[in-house]
Amino acid sequence: MKTFRCKLCKLKCNDKIDSHIIPRYIYKWVKDTAISPYLREAVNPNVRKQDGETKNQFLCRSCEKIFNDYETKFANKIFYPYVSSNNVDYEYEEWLLKFAVSQSWRMLALEIDTVNDQLAAKLNKILDIWSDYILEKRENSGLHSHHLLFFKRTPDLPTNKEDYFCERAIDGSIGNRKSKIWIYSKLAPVAVVSHVKPLKFNGWRNSLIHKKGRLQGFQLVTDNVFNEFFIDRINFYINSHKKITEKQNKKISQAF
Ligand SMILES: [Zn+2]
Numbered sequence: 001m002k003t004f005r006c007k008l009c010k011l012k013c014n015d016k017i018d019s020h021i022i023p024r025y026i027y028k029w030v031k032d033t034a035i036s037p038y039l040r041e042a043v044n045p046n047v048r049k050q051d052g053e054t055k056n057q058f059l060c061r062s063c064e065k066i067f068n069d070y071e072t073k074f075a076n077k078i079f080y081p082y083v084s085s086n087n088v089d090y091e092y093e094e095w096l097l098k099f100a101v102s103q104s105w106r107m108l109a110l111e112i113d114t115v116n117d118q119l120a121a122k123l124n125k126i127l128d129i130w131s132d133y134i135l136e137k138r139e140n141s142g143l144h145s146h147h148l149l150f151f152k153r154t155p156d157l158p159t160n161k162e163d164y165f166c167e168r169a170i171d172g173s174i175g176n177r178k179s180k181i182w183i184y185s186k187l188a189p190v191a192v193v194s195h196v197k198p199l200k201f202n203g204w205r206n207s208l209i210h211k212k213g214r215l216q217g218f219q220l221v222t223d224n225v226f227n228e229f230f231i232d233r234i235n236f237y238i239n240s241h242k243k244i245t246e247k248q249n250k251k252i253s254q255a256f
Helices: 024-032 061-085 094-114 117-134 161-168 224-255
Strands: 016-020 055-060 089-092 145-150 170-177 180-187 190-197 213-216
Touching (some): 016 061, 024 170, 055 094, 061 089, 061 094, 061 190, 094 117, 094 180, 094 190, 180 224
């Protein structure tokens, strides 16, 4: 078997496997709770995808397991409780920070080739710092701050596209605007955002993930640069959704 160098542990390995950029259970939740199983949702407007789920092969089996362990903790302790109860009050330990860093690591590793070489070189250094933290070679994830956002959920399925995007879209990218840089991963009704430059943005309240702590209530983001970016993501989603719906309508009308 051909060997490759794992992007996390940097060792030469021969057990390259498919890894998801966004945890698989998020896709499953979106599909299982869709209005109609026959309509595909535009869950993934930007992240490059394969079979509807974005995957990449840059990890060895043992590194993938490290990521999976944190994803499972997040699923059981926050994601599923939130979608079933709308509770936004959770005590957490360091696993949450590790999960957030590993989520941003995956997104950054996937998207790094979309930025120019100079920025990629800087971001690669951050990837190395985050790798060391995930592999427990260092005690902290550097000076960058990592944030968790809950999107408010409507009692039934949302009827307008903006709410639909907030609750159900899976999305992610490197944000790079007005000299600010961040890594954004949207896991349907929650998002992980890592601030890269500056290390912590102004106007983010109640979102910072510590090594240990308690999430209490919803977050408030009054950061115009991020908010404009987020509105653009919604519009991008609405436009790509429109295209998909047009295609589907055509197919449906051809079926009769
Ligand atoms: Zn590895």
